[in-house]
Amino acid sequence: MQQAANQTAERRAASTGHCDSCVVRSKAICAALEPDDRQLLGREGRIQVVPRGRTLVWEGEDAMLVANVIEGVLKLSTSTSDGREQIVGVVYPSDFIGRPFGERSQHSVTALVDSRVCLFPRAAFDRFAHAHPELEHRLLNRALDELDRARRWMLLLGRKSATERVASFLLEMSSRLAEAGCDSQGPLDSFELPLDRQQIADVLGLTIETVSRQMSSLRAAGVIELPGRRSLHILDRQHLIALAGD
């Protein structure tokens, strides 16, 4: 109900070019634009609700859309022909989704929790971006950051043990949620996991059973608490950092 009201308000806001009330305005790529230009871009986009589990873009399809995440968490994933899945990225509010200036999307984009994104047709976005260097500059910096993050993850996937992977994952989740939530400075010690065990396994290149065993052993060691299926409390961050092993 609350959410529906928000949605209506923001859809109208976008269509009249008023991005001024957007909660991620100052952190998303839009922050590169002058108010006038932002309004112009805003007219091309529209707010879209993406309920948990809904896939916004499919792997291998024509990349017709790009978007900014306003609220929620989404996964980027690819799979082998026989169905093994790997999550290659997790995006949070103010993150950018999609492949501008490209033909095909190399991965699916699926909401992990109920989310809201600011959606643009790719063609219109490309045209606009090409005419606004400051926007492209910000997009470039984002892409370079994502590239560094992806490469750090390659070290985890290629060389780390199950324990190290799970510890690294929990720390990463903790700091990303803190950044995105911005309601606190420094990483969070208590939060809800936006992923279930299978999805954590798909991020880490492990099985659900191995993830579960590692979580249990971390709990047994007094490093974390698991109050609910999806809730996590970090008791000993230093220990967790040591276990992450890099």
Place this chain on the structure above:
Amino acid sequence: MQQAANQTAERRAASTGHCDSCVVRSKAICAALEPDDRQLLGREGRIQVVPRGRTLVWEGEDAMLVANVIEGVLKLSTSTSDGREQIVGVVYPSDFIGRPFGERSQHSVTALVDSRVCLFPRAAFDRFAHAHPELEHRLLNRALDELDRARRWMLLLGRKSATERVASFLLEMSSRLAEAGCDSQGPLDSFELPLDRQQIADVLGLTIETVSRQMSSLRAAGVIELPGRRSLHILDRQHLIALAGD
């Protein structure tokens, strides 16, 4: 001797702003620039020889340099504190090296074979790039391509078997070398590997022994030939593609 002569010639060429004879001019990011601007950028850079094994940039250090690869092959790598290494990227002629607009380099850059790069101080490059949107646009497209490539590699590291990894690696190497060499259209069936077995293992997240065993079994199956330590001949590409498993 031959190489020394080339080097001298090209150093002079760069210093006088004449990039016109550069062999990667049409494919590197420089191609985005008008001749005048290219000359201007050329004045900021200098040709640098990087012998096999030499490291150009160290992980964690201040990222003071960026560069274009003119000739050779280099690896990007990170390691854990206890010395496990993961190669997170391999770059070829016309590829771009470094993190513009960033403080620190997240990975080392090391020559796998004797190489030559066109080196820029990062500050000067940043200033120039910021003033030339077409250059940044090309940089953005490159970064997005690299990001897609890194994410495809994450699927390999997280979910593929040793056989699939080695098959995928050989195919990737074959097409990247063909692209970079441009002396032939379509992927190469016969080439020299720029990496030794340990480095292949570091790309694939495996051990040297496992890589060796997989290579031997591919040879036994009649899929490849191994005429020398570093030479490879693909006999049955279709079979190799099937084994790569995606």
Place this chain on the structure above:
DNA sequence: CGACTAATTGAGTCGCTTCAATAAGCGTGG
């Protein structure tokens, strides 16, 4: 409270690694 789904735990297997020995390349000097 009960039913369903998700997560945990256990037992056994398999694939990759580890450790160790052998063989093949390759450059050097006789």
Place this chain on the structure above:
DNA sequence: CCACGCTTATTGAAGCGACTCAATTAGTCG
């Protein structure tokens, strides 16, 4: 040109960490 020595790669045997399959328990929602 071939023998020698060094490095790199291959092969073998044993071990172990993560996976698979199966059973149990714990959350969550109607």
